[in-house]
């Protein structure tokens with residue numbers, strides 16, 4: 001911690017004007033600005049230099065502080081977003097408190113935007129500098145705030161992304177809570193038959209990882225559960241979770257399935273895209289993790305045949321209630337994936353109207369040997385294997401009236417489906433892919449496209465608009481109508497149509513974003529803090545995103561993001577404490593009337609009215625407050641101040657801006 | 663193809679279906695067999711069935727109510743089909759008749775007990791066929807073989823040239839005992855599957871109303887001196903009458919027991935709760951408990 005050894009009561013300000021190569025000096029006369037600085041009250045020293053931010057420049061600042069016993073420093077240069085932390089640590093090397101630093105932005109705010117009017121630019125630069133000096137005179141030394149860090153971590157969503165995050169963190173030694181909405185972890189990958197471009201069996205490569213998660217001593221899976229509330233902040237989150245009743249005592253259930261065999265009741269299995277059925281007591285698929293059965297009380301007739309079958313294992317409990325639990329963690333990784341848009345609302349494709357129009361995920365279940373047809377690709381209308389199939393790309397995606405974005409993985413999974421069908425049925429099947437652009441831009445993908453083209457699959461490039469499907473009501477065959485790029489109509493009769501329907505954010509994305517205080521991006525997926533250089537960070541410290549929940553990405557990319565988010569979370573968890581800037585709201589409890597105005601304006605749930613010594617007063621949750629200051633502005637009694645953004649300091653700046661003499 | 667639910671209705675039948683990619687479930691209510699008793703509504707665990715009252719219109723007779731089934735709620739497990747006294751409901755899976763709950767021993771079937779000693783029938787008699795209100799009996803005659811003639815003689819039965827062959831459609835026989843009552847030779851013995859009591863509260867029953875008589879499927883009610891009376895012998899306690907009775911408590915009906923194949927099933931206990939009076943329920947559950955204790959004691963092999 002830097003000690004302030006210099007007397008603060010009489011400000012001695014040093015001003016360092018940056019030339020920034022020619023970025024500033026080509027528009028503003030920096031010599032003149034330096035001379036001007038010296039005329040301002042309490043400025044004890046001023047100079048200009050090429051790059052104050054480089055090592056040389058920083059060294060000069062440190063020396064000047066020491067030589068002239070400066071106790072406030074102003075750099076007139078770029079935006080504080082870029083170099084404020086650099087200069088703060090620079091002045092602390094001269095034993096000056098880092099918050100006795102002020103930055104005057106004369107680059108983004110002056111030289112860059114007013115380069116054609118240098119005279120006015122010079123005046124504006126002087127105004128800005130005068131304001132900075134006015135504030136610097138009143139700066140107070142502050143101390144950073146340190147938060148403790150809980151070493152546990154939560155992963156919300158147990159798809160392939162969340163699985164990788166969990167395993168990585170658990171292997172690093174952190175205790176991981178995986179909260180999964182459905183009965184089993186695995187996500188969409190566990191629903192797939194094979195994966196592009198290598199065509200390896202999806203569950204064969206994901207299954208062992210799922211089992212590892214289930215068995216890892218550092219991982220606890222909280223499945224069939226909903227997140228209800230997230231409180232707290234980085235280092236100390238408190239998550240309230242509802243565990244929904246399975247009506248099965250998990251520790252007694254051996255996963256034998258004898259109850260399922262005894263149960264008389266069947267209902268459509270959403271895991272199988274409602275193409276097949278499951279029993280009222282069952283698991284959605286055989287490789288489920290945890291392998292604990294669930295009774296669906298909506299369908300169960302309470303015959304208790306399962307209870308008899310279960311016998312001495314005694315795993316069935318019809319009185320089980322939902323249970324609310326609280327889990328405390330230091331960091332959270334969100335990996336809740338995506339959902340598929342239901343194309344029934346897009347009349348032109350006839351989904352729901354024509355029997356032989358299916359979605360890509362439905363085809364995936366048809367291809368799968370463990371699927372509802374035992375791996376037979378058949379038509380719904382007659383149960384026969386089709387001799388021709390058309391694939392329609394971008395159904396709902398890349399459509400400004402629907403989902404403007406590209407769903408990312410559809411081109412590749414269509415290639416996968418087409419290659420699998422072609423290699424299986426050879427000349428007994430004709431495949432037509434109606435596409436607009438083929439997006440095959442990762443390792444091995446373009447080569448896979450070539451393999452598809454060489455195998456005799458027909459690729460027809462058509463416009464995204466004016467595509468529709470009609471049905472022959474007797475043969476139940478379908479005709480695809482489309483237009484080539486040069487406007488020529490094309491028509492193709494086929495026996496089955498597969499739609500590459502859009503992938504969309506899960507229905508809970510917005511709700512969860514609200515609980516976590518993280519924004520959504522256009523399209524409704526989670527927004528990352530900086531998509532390029534901080535792709536897994538969110539605006540909330542300690543909350544990270546991974547996988548398809550913040551943009552549609554395929555399995556390899558989701559896996560790497562899962563590991564990336566694990567590393568990011570570990571960077572938080574491994575710290576002994578988490579340091580935040582002391583610029584957060586401060587409440588003067590004597591002035592606070594408990595009117596709650598602040599709580600209604602705070603966008604981060606950071607301020608609440610609590611009983612403090614027999615009095616209702618506002619209290620700030622340190623880790624949540626972002627120091628935006630809105631509560632301070634709204635408070636009618638002036639009870640809330642923001643350190644170094646006090647009324648006195650702000651008014652002094654306003655006065656300076658208006659040219660008033662101090 | 664998304665999962666589909668359909669409903670089709672005609673005067674003769676109501677059909678609902680659930681079509682999945684690989685499986686098709688169907689349920690049909692034969693409107694000619696349905697008597698509007700709504701036993702099915704009472705037992706359906708999904709609450710998918712509703713009673714539809716049909717207005718009297720210009721005719722003097724009130725038609726029996728009918729049922730509607732919500733195709734989005736039905737799970738096609740055939741509990742209604744098994745309990746319908748008149749066998750009006752059929753469930754199919756992939757177009758084959760199925761009783762999933764019965765097959766898995768999760769639900770019993772009603773015992774439609776009708777014993778006919780047709781060897782003792784009068785030659786050419788078809789009275790039972792004529793009297794059956796549900797058309798559950800069909801009769802034809804076959805020439806006797808010599809061996810059969812000898813056999814009859816040995817049994818001291820009167821000599822005849824033809825034998826009577828009686829087919830009872832056990833799916834739809836409601837065991838009302840009308841055939842038994844009218845049989846001149848007393849060769850038929852029927853045991854009801856529902857037992858109970860029915861009472862007309864003459865003080866509350868308004869004169870001139872004969873709704874219950876109109877709908878009774880088995881002629882268990884009759885008018886005498888402009889008053890409704892019950893013939894307890896024939897009543898099968900289906901409850902169709904109480905659904906059309908306009909005055910509360912004018913007609914009191916309760917079921918005390920149900921004859922069914924042996925079963926151990928929570929669903930059946932619910933059915934008992936819904937169909938029978940508490941005394942009936944306690945009787946059956948009590949008997950089961952005694953049975954349970956008996957088997958337990960047996961299995962413990964205690965010294966006497």
Ligand SMILES: Cc1cc2nc3c(=O)[nH]c(=O)nc-3n(C[C@H](O)[C@H](O)[C@H](O)COP(=O)(O)OP(=O)(O)OC[C@H]3O[C@@H](n4cnc5c(N)ncnc54)[C@H](O)[C@@H]3O)c2cc1C
Nearest residue numbers: 157159160161181187188195196336337338547548554555
């Ligand atoms: C038809 C089709 C075929 C595909 N084929 C391939 C392929 O061959 N190769 C390939 O690389 N990619 C393929 N993909 C893409 C692949 O599915 C995704 O890349 C991958 O599933 C993304 O993983 P994820 O973990 O981010 O999300 P998901 O797999 O969606 O997993 C998210 C998990 O979070 C859970 N969850 C959701 N909401 C909540 C909540 N509120 N709380 C708690 N848990 C929640 C879900 O239940 C699920 O378990 C295909 C996609 C489709 C549609």
Ligand code: SF4
Nearest residue numbers: 263300301303304306
């Ligand atoms: S009690 Fe429910 S879950 Fe158990 S066997 Fe009967 S219907 Fe199935």
Ligand code: SF4
Nearest residue numbers: 602625626628629631
């Ligand atoms: S400064 Fe902003 S974040 Fe902090 S308490 Fe006030 S309104 Fe909330």
Ligand code: SF4
Nearest residue numbers: 696697699700702746
């Ligand atoms: S139970 Fe009664 S109402 Fe239901 S179908 Fe049978 S006869 Fe009709």
Ligand code: SF4
Nearest residue numbers: 878897898900901903
């Ligand atoms: S009198 Fe008996 S048989 Fe007739 S409708 Fe009423 S309950 Fe049914």
